[in-house]
Amino acid sequence: MADRSYVYEPVSIEAPVKTQAHSMEQGQLWRQYIIAGVANIGIMATGFALGWTSPVNLKLLHPDDTPLSRPVTNDEISWIGSLISIGAMFGPFIGGFLASKVGRRWGILLSSVPLIVGFILMIAVQNVGMIYAGRVFWGLAVGILYTVSPMYCAEIATDDKRGALGSFLQLFVVFGLLLVYGVGPFVSYFALQYVGIAVVAVFCVLFFFMPETPMYYLNKDDIDSAAKSLQFIRGKSRAGVQAELDKMAAEVTTANEKTANLSDVFRGANFKAFYIVCILVAVQQFSGINVVLFYMATIFEAAGASLDSAIATIIIGAVQVGASAITPLVVDRLGRRMLLLISCTGTTVGLGLLGVYFILDTNGSPVVDNMRFLPILALVLFIVTYCVGLGPLPWAIMGELLPIEVKALASPIATAFCWMVSFLVTRYFNPIADAVGMGVAFLIFGVCCIIAFFFTFFVVPETKGKSFQEIQEMLAGKPGARGLWVLTICKVLGADRGPKEF
Incomplete structure (x- = not known):
């Protein structure tokens, strides 16, 4: 049954007459930005959940403001931080199932259920186990949204704006991070949970009125609903979208001629797309972004900065937002590969500087006193260049490279793989850093970024405007x-x- 939760302009059931005026119809192409932005408010809520530990860990260590009867241990803090990745490993498979069975729109909307359950558990918390459970539920939502949201944005975008809409994911993640960084230190534990619930509520109300993707309707042989959806997204008449609709229908028909199953993901061009996406999301995590953010306070301390840690975190959050806002503006001009190459270069240099500084500091080198500015410079360089490329573009490329017929199968596997790598990096960084030193550990991440540079240069295809x-x-x-x-x-x-x- 066609989705009727939003209103379309009346469309004549007669075959449209293709005139020169219709072919040149301008429409309202800004609508795709609004729709993608509303869809990514859910991603903003996951950014809030991902950054939740930054202000809350301090509260849990001194639980006067929480229902816990005792402070949490360092080991419990570690599990609280990493369990969201466990949930995110399973969420993609739920997201892939929902995307293919009930649609991209409802798949995104239903992600609000585990988000709300997680916040309810955090409010009703009586022991650490309930916090663990809440983090796992948030992880399920992260996995669902990181799978379905790039798919949704890619399918509503025009060819020349698909990169911009795909990079919204990173932008809204850092919006969520900045929100929790900016509010968390200055409000009570309970008030912070209500702020998170408010974000989810706004997302549900606004996105309920957004359309399903035309591609989904075409997959269900509902051409009339696909046409109406495309009219709503483009702000055009039926005749004005007919050429694009015909092109989409041809792509779906070609895809549907191939009966897709799991084995098809690992064959021919499908496998090329799949392993490119998997390696990109893996190097995203092996860049060490989560570790660098986790050790921000240590880096500021090494630089001798006198800023309060809460203020420093807000500043870094603002830097992330500013850098992430660059990508939607330039990605469809410079291309995906160019931004990835710039990102890999910048993150390599930033991690190299951090590694060298900590090695010199550990060895008591006298030159360190004259280089106190270096850690902050390296940190800002790393974060800015990560947010420009390695942060947003693997998700945008996932929505573009994976063929229609295997997207609902391959996207969940690739997303789950990303979060498995994230869990391994965040959970086992400390033992590795203790064994080889923090400076060497940062250099290892830098080597991973060098590998990512050459992989991008020789293997990743340019999808700009295609x-x-x-x-x-x-x-x-x-x-x-x-x-x-x-x-x-x-x-x-x-x-x-x-x-x-x-």
């Missing part, structure tokens, strides 16, 4: 300009042949 069909043709091996360019370089270097162009 339709889903054109992207699949690239993955299938049809050469493009970059392939000819790389082949020329290889010939100059004396190689017989270059790497195959995706």
Whole structure:
């Protein structure tokens, strides 16, 4: 049954007449930004949940403001921080199921259920086990939204704006982080939970009136609802969206001719898309972003900064928001690969500087006293360049590369893999840092960013401005300009042949 929770302009059931005026119809393309923004308010709520430990850990260590009868231990703090990743490993499979069975829109809306359950558990908390459970429920919501939201944004976007809408995920995550960083230290434990519930409530109310994606309706052979959805998103008449609708229908028809099952994810061009996405989300976590943010206070202390830790955290949150706001403005001009290469370079330099500083400091080098500014400089460089590329673009690329017929199967696996890596990095960083030193640990993360640079340069295809069909043709091996360019370089270097162009 077609979704009727929002109002469309009346559409004639007669076949539209394609006139020159209709083909040049401008519409209201800003609508896709509004719709994607509302969809990502749910992502903002997950950012709130991810950053929740920053202000709350201090409250739990001194539980006068919480219902706990005793302070939590350091080991419990570690589990509280990492259990959200456990929930996020399972959430993608729920999200993939919901996206294919009830639609992208309802999949996103239903993510509010585990979010609300998590906040209720935090309010009713009587022991640490309830906090653990709340973090797992939040993780389920994170996994659902990180799977379905990129899918939704990719499917409502025009080809030339898909990168911008895909990068909204990172922007709204850091909005959520900044909110919890800015409010958490200055309100009670209980008041903070109510702020989180308010964010979820706003998300539910606003997104309820947003449309389902045309692609989902076309997959269900509901062409009329797909047309109405596309009209609502583009702000055009039926005749004005007919050409785009026909193109979408052709892509869906081609995809539906292939009966997709799990084994299809690991075949041919599907597998190319899948392993590219998996490696990108893995290097995102192996960049050490969560560890760097966790040790922010240590980095400020090493620099001799006199700022209060709460104020310092708010400043870093604001830097994240500012940097993340750059990507939607430039990603469809510079392209995904260029921003990823810039990001990998900047994060490598930032981690290298942090690593060298901590090694010198550990060894008692006298030059450290003249380099107290270096940790903050390195921290800002790392965060800015991470938020420009490695933060948002793996999710945007996931929504673009994975073919329609396997997207609901492959996206959950890739997202679950991301959060498994996140859990391993956050849970076991301390033992590794104790064994080799924090400076060496940061250098290891830097090496991972170097690997990400070369992987992006030689393997990741550029999807800027390309339709889903054109992207699949690239993955299938049809050469493009970059392939000819790389082949020329290889010939100059004396190689017989270059790497195959995706």
